[in-house]
Amino acid sequence: MSHANSLAEEGAAKVPDLAALANYLTGSGWVVEDTDSRTSMWRPRRAGSHDIRIVLPTSQRVRDYSDRIADALKALSFVERRLPEEIADDINFGGADKVAVRLTPDAPPGEAPLLLAHSAISAIKNFVVASAASLDSNSLVLPPRRPQRAEAYASQARLSTQPGSFILSLALPLADIYSDESDDSTPPGQDALVEVPPQPFGRKVTNRMLAATLKAQHLAEEVSVGNRPISSFGDLTPDAPNATELAALSSLGGPDHDIYHIRFAKSPLAGGAAEPALLRVTPGQQRILGEAADYLRTKQPRAGVTVTGLIVRLFREGGFGRGEAVIQGVSDDSGEARRYRVELGELDYNEAVRAHANGLQVTATGDLDIRGTRRSLRRLTSFAVIPGLEDES
Template sequence: MNELAIDPASLAGYLASRGWRNEGTWRGAEVWQGADTRLLIPPQREYPDDDELLAEAVAKLAVLEDRPAEEILLDIAEPLVDTVDVRTQPDTPSGTIPLLSGVKAVDSICELLDTAARTVEEGPRLIFTGRRSGVVQDFLGSVRLGTSKPGSYIFTARVPVASRDVQASLFEEDDTDPFGRQVLVTMDKALRAAQTACTQVIRGTASFDIIEEYVDQGVSADLCEAVSGLAGHGVDRPFSIAVGWARGLDSPSGEAIEFSATMAGVLSQAAKQLRDLARVGTATITGVIEDLHYDDVEPPRIKIRGELQTSSSESLARAIWVVLSRRQYESIAPLHYQRATVRVRGRLTTTGRRLEMRPDRTGVEIIS
């Protein structure tokens, strides 16, 4: 350990951010009280044994937090860096991972951060298209991978809260979080929404299209693909994702987000289905009207749940929003309350946050 790298003030800030209490001084050193441990921290380097006290404090923290001392030193030295810990559980000895699964995990972490950054910049999207912007590219270029941690195989991404040229103004009155923090808040929210959606599918209370109900919370086909990639090369291993928030800013709270192998499979299939349907073109949906939408902002539409038939795949049980003219909507909307079966043939398109169908000339056919 490099004792000279330990700054007493930064170490004190680290302890305060993790719930330690300053309970005064003893022989010139500050006394910091944790749950069951006390640490002596010199307020500055003044005496020959100050470096020894600092090194001893970091060594004790490493034991208490079950983390390498080098990693704690990084967190002490970088108060404006958030971390993302991805704990994979490969079927290999702790501290190892199959090569193909490791490569896939790193790619998936990059795609996860890329998708969250694009969501911040472009707004929520069902499917992202086109190249990433210079802002997103620069953000990804600032992220660093740390060393693996004990416990299965843990990847750590260190995400700067903001670039150095704006860090000086972070503590001025400004209600807007810097870009790096916005990305991780968005990612955390989207991951929790994806976990909730998966739970509904697994319990049998929803089908794969439930993913589309969480687009406004940051869920997209891109995010689903990225998350499922963390389940190993065979998409068959559980994993968890935890965000460690930088102590230099007020931080959200929340436990690690756990994903089972089954959840990863749901996300993988949901993403594939969305991408396939976005390319399919013409399709037919037969079912009942599940929901209605009519306002002064967008064209009116109805949501039909039933059997979706395309020319390139087997029929799928799911729901599709069908965009109508105002006249069509006014004549069709009452069928929602009658639970009538209808059939619509048209072209599937992805428009920002939804997968939609626009009817062909035949319009909406009433079956029963």
């Protein structure tokens, strides 16, 4: 059995409704060639692409409806080089790409150690959020607060398991709740299937996940053979994976970094669909990707970090102008109590002096820069003294 087949074996997917399947055929490039009172015959719109036909009943009330739909899905599977259940999910979801991960635990088929399963599921969720967030954030280290659209999109994805090996299969909807094209009044699998835009948000996420995985593997191999240093992951080049994506790809194999395969299968409803891409991620690659994630998080500036704490040190040359303050506090990035240096303008510096004299807490937001053990907030977007009881009276 090939990796492609073993990665997502045929499962008990929900049998699509007849109207949904017909709309899917229309949206993915099929036309009705012939019809009568009992059946309709479909062929690919492009002549000569495939000498294959699909026959559908005209009613779902026929006794062998499930068998006929199964035959139709098998025919589509041959044409699209996707698995029948992937196509069924695509139809039932109203348009969805699939990302499947086949784990290789030392366990009976269909089972996995709890730590491995938990690590993989958490990693898949983080991978989706990070790739969705990267569409709006061109940074190697994402800000602590992920874009709401990225989090909302991840909540729309659906995770299932497949029989055989321990396979996690993720359905990624083509449209998200923020899409102008989406219509909440249209049930999944209905007319919206033929109105999917060429590059919906979900397809952009799938493309990003695939591109980031390919780039991460390439860089990991270059580092492994000594052609590049680990710092090459810090180059902001096209498709460069961010730290969260790297950490997710490193964690998919679990704590022991077991070999895993990841498969990307795109829906034809968004156009440009190609044969599924199957990638094998080795233990060595996973370890390097984990090291790269740590490297980025300690060496790259992080945007939008907020620190709250007490002023413990102040310094400026002269009695006026800009100055430096040190905040002993906790950041929303790590949750750890540390010292952070900030450069303040005259007005903010005077406020820092007042806070220090009265034991008041301050809050500052900016880009976190880490140099060894020195942490600084640069390019501040806000600085404020948190009022004390005396200020509220």
